[in-house]
Amino acid sequence: MMMQQPCRKTWQLLLGQKRGRSLLAQRTGNNQAILSCLRTNSNSASNTNNSNNNGMTIYDSLSSSYRTLPQNPNNQPPSSRPPKAAPTATTNTGTAWYVCGPTVYDSAHLGHGRTYVSLDILRRVVLNNYSHMTPQRQQQPRPLYVMNITDVDDKIIQRSMEKGSIGGGGGEVDPLLLARHYEHEFWQDLDALNVLRPDVICRVSEHVESTIVPYIQQIVDGGMAYVIPEQKHMDGNDDGNEDGTITNQQQQSRQPQGSVYFDVRAFESITNGRTKYGKLAPDVASTDFFSWESNSNNDDDDDNNEGEPIRTKRDPRDFCLWKYRPRSSSSREPVSIPTIIEPSSVSYSSPWGPGRPGWHVECSAMIQQLAQDFRSTHEFAVHAGGVDLKFPHHSNEIAQAEAFMASSDIHSQNNRQEDFKEWIPHWIHTGHLYVKGRKMSKSLKNFVTIREMLGMIPNTHSERMTNDAIISALDQDNNAWSSPADDFRLWVLGLSGAYRGPATYSEERMEEARVIREKWVRFLMEGQECLERWNNMVDFHSGDDADAANHSKSSRLWGEEDLQLFHTVTRCSMNCQRALLDDLDGSLFVKELIRIADVGMTYVQQVKIDGQNNKQLSKNRPEEPLRFVLDTFRGHLDLVGFTQRTVNAGISSGQQQQIGALASSTSTSLLDEAVAFRAAVRSAALGAVRKKKDSLEAVKEILKLCDELRDDTFPKLGVEILDGKVVVETNAEGDDVANRGWRHCSPRERVSKTNK
Numbered sequence: 001m002m003m004q005q006p007c008r009k010t011w012q013l014l015l016g017q018k019r020g021r022s023l024l025a026q027r028t029g030n031n032q033a034i035l036s037c038l039r040t041n042s043n044s045a046s047n048t049n050n051s052n053n054n055g056m057t058i059y060d061s062l063s064s065s066y067r068t069l070p071q072n073p074n075n076q077p078p079s080s081r082p083p084k085a086a087p088t089a090t091t092n093t094g095t096a097w098y099v100c101g102p103t104v105y106d107s108a109h110l111g112h113g114r115t116y117v118s119l120d121i122l123r124r125v126v127l128n129n130y131s132h133m134t135p136q137r138q139q140q141p142r143p144l145y146v147m148n149i150t151d152v153d154d155k156i157i158q159r160s161m162e163k164g165s166i167g168g169g170g171g172e173v174d175p176l177l178l179a180r181h182y183e184h185e186f187w188q189d190l191d192a193l194n195v196l197r198p199d200v201i202c203r204v205s206e207h208v209e210s211t212i213v214p215y216i217q218q219i220v221d222g223g224m225a226y227v228i229p230e231q232k233h234m235d236g237n238d239d240g241n242e243d244g245t246i247t248n249q250q251q252q253s254r255q256p257q258g259s260v261y262f263d264v265r266a267f268e269s270i271t272n273g274r275t276k277y278g279k280l281a282p283d284v285a286s287t288d289f290f291s292w293e294s295n296s297n298n299d300d301d302d303d304n305n306e307g308e309p310i311r312t313k314r315d316p317r318d319f320c321l322w323k324y325r326p327r328s329s330s331s332r333e334p335v336s337i338p339t340i341i342e343p344s345s346v347s348y349s350s351p352w353g354p355g356r357p358g359w360h361v362e363c364s365a366m367i368q369q370l371a372q373d374f375r376s377t378h379e380f381a382v383h384a385g386g387v388d389l390k391f392p393h394h395s396n397e398i399a400q401a402e403a404f405m406a407s408s409d410i411h412s413q414n415n416r417q418e419d420f421k422e423w424i425p426h427w428i429h430t431g432h433l434y435v436k437g438r439k440m441s442k443s444l445k446n447f448v449t450i451r452e453m454l455g456m457i458p459n460t461h462s463e464r465m466t467n468d469a470i471i472s473a474l475d476q477d478n479n480a481w482s483s484p485a486d487d488f489r490l491w492v493l494g495l496s497g498a499y500r501g502p503a504t505y506s507e508e509r510m511e512e513a514r515v516i517r518e519k520w521v522r523f524l525m526e527g528q529e530c531l532e533r534w535n536n537m538v539d540f541h542s543g544d545d546a547d548a549a550n551h552s553k554s555s556r557l558w559g560e561e562d563l564q565l566f567h568t569v570t571r572c573s574m575n576c577q578r579a580l581l582d583d584l585d586g587s588l589f590v591k592e593l594i595r596i597a598d599v600g601m602t603y604v605q606q607v608k609i610d611g612q613n614n615k616q617l618s619k620n621r622p623e624e625p626l627r628f629v630l631d632t633f634r635g636h637l638d639l640v641g642f643t644q645r646t647v648n649a650g651i652s653s654g655q656q657q658q659i660g661a662l663a664s665s666t667s668t669s670l671l672d673e674a675v676a677f678r679a680a681v682r683s684a685a686l687g688a689v690r691k692k693k694d695s696l697e698a699v700k701e702i703l704k705l706c707d708e709l710r711d712d713t714f715p716k717l718g719v720e721i722l723d724g725k726v727v728v729e730t731n732a733e734g735d736d737v738a739n740r741g742w743r744h745c746s747p748r749e750r751v752s753k754t755n756k
Contacts, residue, residue, distance in 0.1 A: 056129055056581045058122070059500060061280055061390060061427040066583060069126065070095055070381040070426060072140060094141030096378040097123070098367055098424070099198070100385035100393070103150040104182035105159040108189050109447035110488075110505055111433040111440040115386045117492045118430045118499040118584075120195040121640050122384075125580045128639055144378045146370060147198040148363055149186075151179035151205045152346050152356050160343070176205060176345045189450040193485050194643045200370065204362045207369065208348045212357045215365035215404060216260055216321045216350075222407025224267045225321055227352055228312060229258040257353035260322035262396070264315050267403050277317060277399050280427065281391040319396055320358035327354045360396035367424075368404065384428040387500070398423055431501045440505065448505070454484045480521045480649035481718065481746035486642050487513045493640060494590025498583075516594065518746055520637075521649040523597045525744045526604050527630045528650030533611075534623045555620040562625040565603050569629050572596045576636050593636060600629045675721060675742050682706045720745035 055068035072093060099119060102112055123145055130142055152175075160175040187197070204212075219225045264277045325342040347354045357365075371380055385394065401423040433440045440447045450456075491513040496503035558566075572592040579588035607621060637647045685702040710721045722741045 056126060057583055058426070058428060059583055060425075061429050062422070062425070067426060071130075092140045094143060094378045095382060096144040096146060096370070096374060096380040097382040097384065098363070098370075098380055099145070099147045099383075100363060100389055101147040101149045101201075102186055103153050103155055104179045104186060105153065105156040106182060106442055107449040107451060108186050109440055109442065109449050110435075110453055111386070111447065113189070113193060113450045113453070113488065114433050114492050114496070114503065114505075115430040116190060116195050117193055117489055117641075119384055119428075120193075121489075121493060121586070122428070122499075122584055123196060124639060124641050125584070129581070141377045144200065144374065145196075145198050146200040146202065148366060149179075149183055149201060149203045150359070150362065151176060151183065151203050152208065152362075153204075153359065157343065157346060172343075174345050175343055179205075185451075189454075192454055192456065193450065193488065194641050196641075202366045202370065204357070204366070205346070207362075207366050208357060209350075211369040212361060212365040213322075213348070213350045215368060215400075216357070216361060218407045219262070219321065219400065219403050220255075220260065222270070222403060224263050224270060224403040224407065225260055226263050226266075226314065227256045227258045227260050229256040230324055230353070255351045257324065259320055259324045259355070260352055261313055261318045262321055262400060262403070264317040264399070267399060267406075271402065271406050275402050278391070278395050279398050280395040319360055319392065321361045321400070322350060322352055322357060323355045324353050325355040360393055361400055363393075364397045364400040364404070368401070380424055382426045382428065383424045385430075387429040387431055390427075390429050394427065394429075428500075430499055431497075431503060434502060434504045435506070453488060453510075479718075479747065480525070480645050481518060483517070483643055483645050484510075486646045487517055489641060490517050490590065493586040495587075497587070499586065516590075517646065519601075520593070520597050520633075521646065522744050523601045523604070524630065524633070525650035527600060527626055530604050530607055531623055531627060531630070534621075556622045556624070557620075558622055558625065561603065561606070562622060565599060565625050566628060568599050569596050569632055572599075573632050573636070580640070589636075589640070593633070596629065596633050596636075600626070600633065603629070678706055678709055678721070679741065714742070715745065716747060718744055718747040 055071060057066050058069050059065070060067045072095070099116075102108055123143075126143055133140075156175045156179050160173045160178045163173055163178065183203075190197070216225065220227075268275075268277060325347055327342065327344055327347045342354075342356065346356055348356055367380055383394070383397075405423070435446060435448065438444060438446050487510055491510055492499075492503075495509065495513055495516075496505075572595050575592045576589050579585040579592065582588075603626065607626070610621075634647050681702060685699045685706070688699045689696065689703075710723070714721055719742050722743065
């Protein structure tokens with residue numbers, strides 16, 4: 001007797017889903033006590049490793065411990081796991097990373113953005129670590145970064161039917177055409193977020209018949225997968241393809257036509273205790289928890305397709321490797337049997353009839369092929385993706401790969417347990433992103449796209465932009481003050497919690513990131529301007545005798561303040577490096593950067609005050625301490641992937657910066673004079689108000705002009721005037737000198753009253 005389809009509710013029970021949040025998300029929450037315990041128990045060994053090889057310690061989901069990222073996979077210790085492929089010829093094999101890419105059926109949202117920005121930061125740190133290896137260690141190739149694109153999937157096919165066409169016209173759009181459109185959009189989004197492109201990109205559609213079908217066949221041959229025949233083939237009348245023909249491959253194998261499922265019980269039996277199913281699954285989901293009959297029902301897999309015919313599975317944990325799909329309807333087919341007809345562009349030939357691969361098998365098969373393609377230089381040792389892929393997707397990847405290798409061993413009669421190694425030893429997962437109390441998800445209609453956040457499109461899911469329009473939108477405010485991509489990166493790095501824990505997105509939290517980044521930009525601008533002032537003071541290349549005299553009075557001698565600045569920044573910089581190598585501790589990294597900016601800004605302000613009071617004091621200060629701070633700060637920003645508009649704030653280089661003519665380093669003197677003039681006019685007008693009542697109206701008009709200059713003119717140029725801070729004095733030479741009463745600000749239409 002066939003049971004009603006219970007699998008989805010059952011898996012929800014296993015995963016502990018309640019109110020839109022799963023047990024997986026709860027298990028990866030910010031439980032500081034557990035994290036502290038884990039660090040205490042596991043970081044002692046990893047810290048020792050770091051001191052020896054300058055490695056990076058990252059939490060490994062497979063072993064549930066902190067481990068040093070593998071830098072030479074051949075040196076990994078063996079384990080009691082199924083064997084890998086034959087060792088490569090060289091011992092200097094580099095590490096290959098595999099990252100699960102998107103299913104391209106719609107625009108990418110900020111959940112994707114957080115994952116790929118987090119992994120981009122991690123990748124940049126690893127590459128930087130590699131570049132600082134000893135020459136002997138650098139004989140290994142640089143790490144290889146691979147990402148897949150799922151362009152054959154139920155969601156894409158369904159969306160192509162719903163959408164009609166990309167422009168909204170009538171008729172169905174080809175699923176692959178739709179996938180190419182959204183893949184192109186995805187790469188545009190990552191470019192806008194300053195995420196490095198992968199070294200290798202693999203599309204599912206380009207690997208189905210050459211890679212995935214043979215991969216499934218080997219698992220079937222090893223006895224760890226089975227075919228559920230289509231009902232029209234169950235009477236033994238296997239008529240091959242829908243047109244009645246039989247391919248040579250089908251003629252040779254004469255396998256039943258239907259969907260192929262992974263056999264979890266056979267897998268565990270054949271591997272004989274050397275491994276188990278569900279290594280990344282909650283404990284209860286990895287065991288034979290159910291006492292169902294062998295013909296109990298379940299969905300094809302976790303894709304939740306509507307209108308699917310009921311299939312029978314041997315075990316509720318079994319999952320689909322190949323989805324049988326007829327290419328066209330046939331007159332021989334009984335009308336009573338529901339049939340899903342696939343578009344021809346996503347229907348592929350196989351020994352089990354036309355169809356396409358299940359979702360889970362794609363990555364395992366492509367990794368196997370890429371491992372062969374790059375076997376002379378790299379070995380896959382790191383696998384990464386979002387925590388929502390941890391189970392069942394990544395768990396099923398591991399099971400398939402181990403079954404594939406076990407099938408190979410059966411043919412080669414190699415069952416030596418001492419040779420067994422993990423398929424991929426290190427697994428990295430990023431946490432869920434929540435918005436308005438729920439997980440950000442397209443299926444829940446609860447998401448913000450990357451393009452909306454960056455301002456590339458209005459807040460609507462129906463509008464799209466051309467490439468030229470996107471570039472124009474990103475460049476229309478091309479200055480250091482405005483960079484939503486850098487604000488988002490700062491939030492992901494240090495303000496959203498641990499990269500592998502949950503985070504909540506809101507405009508208020510993004511505003512916090514913007515405020516912090518603007519302070520950093522102001523420090524870089526003020527500091528760079530201070531350096532350029534010093535250079536102008538001691539420009540002996542001009543040939544002017546006065547400049548030569550100024551240069552002769554300059555000093556390279558470090559004072560107490562200079563040494564204190566250097567030591568403080570050096571300690572903070574070392575803390576930044578340690579934070580990145582310690583499970584990508586972005587919160588500590590940002591905290592130390594804030595400290596560097598604060599002490600640097602205090603130093604700059606003191607230098608300017610001293611210079612205004614006595615120019616000779618400014619000349620006697622060495623420029624190297626401040627230059628060291630600016631270079632160090634910019635180096636850290638560049639390391640974690642901030643764009644050049646933030647990293648190079650204050651440095652004029654063509655179109656890279658447009659901070660306004662008055663705010664540029666070449667016109668600082670003009671700005672000072674303008675502020676001094678305004679201060680003098682304002683001072684005279686205020687005196688007139690108190691002494692000459694008959695000219696009150698004229699004086700009010702003068703004050704109004706001063707306010708307009710403060711509130712309207714200068715803010716547009718990125719300058720904020722600080723009333724009460726400008727004091728006009730007469731120096732020893734009898735000249736009127738104004739202390740600086742302005743600072744850089746984000747260009748805006750009008751200064752707020754709170755800043756007056």
